[in-house]
Amino acid sequence: VAFFHNILQKHDIVEYYPYKGTRDFLLLDADGKTYGLFVRSASQSQTLLHTKRAVAAAAEVRDGLSKGQTLLCYPGAYSTTSLDGSQWGQYIQQATPMPTQPQKTESYSYAVVPNALPVHAQNIVSLNAYKKETPCPQLQEKYI
Numbered sequence: 001v002a003f004f005h006n007i008l009q010k011h012d013i014v015e016y017y018p019y020k021g022t023r024d025f026l027l028l029d030a031d032g033k034t035y036g037l038f039v040r041s042a043s044q045s046q047t048l049l050h051t052k053r054a055v056a057a058a059a060e061v062r063d064g065l066s067k068g069q070t071l072l073c074y075p076g077a078y079s080t081t082s083l084d085g086s087q088w089g090q091y092i093q094q095a096t097p098m099p100t101q102p103q104k105t106e107s108y109s110y111a112v113v114p115n116a117l118p119v120h121a122q123n124i125v126s127l128n129a130y131k132k133e134t135p136c137p138q139l140q141e142k143y144i
Contacts, residue, residue, distance in 0.1 A: 003098060007112060011035060019117055022076045026117050032129065036116030038073040039098070042107045048072065057085035061092055071095045071111045075118075 008016065008027070013035070015028040025037040045065045048054060054062060064070035074091040076082050083091070095109035 007037060007110075011112060019075055024075055024117065026119065027112070034115055034117060034119050036073060036075070036113045037110065038071055038093070038113065038116070039108055039110045040071050040095075042068055042109075045071070048077075051085075053083070053085040055085060057088045061085075061088050064092060068097075068107070068109060069095055071109055073111050073113050073116055 027035040093111040
């Protein structure tokens with residue numbers, strides 16, 4: 001919980017949503033900018049590297065994933081019906097290790113990526129824009 005709260009604070013996130021049945025999150029800041037939060041376990045990356053799709057991935061992409069230095073940041077990328085390995089390079093991001101928990105044996109990494117999840121941003125009214133357009137004193141406070 002503290003990990004997630006820290007990400008929300010660091011990026012000034014005011015709303016967040018699970019993304020389309022994946023383990024990814026869509027994050028929105030007060031200005032309406034979108035981010036994807038991708039969290040992956042080391043075993044997910046290793047399993048992904050043993051799929052038929054991985055053969056088509058570039059060697060440096062496979063190497064970064066196998067060493068835990070990078071993550072594949074595509075919605076549902078670790079599902080069995082997802083992206084072909086030849087396309088992985090455009091979705092690779094630097095991995096940040098998550099703090100380990102005492103009784104957990106699995107290690108996890110994450111990446112927060114601007115504009116990573118398909119959203120029709122023109123249909124989103126940011127919190128700051130809404131405050132300007134809506135003459136309501138309660139909305140002028142930092143938190144609603």
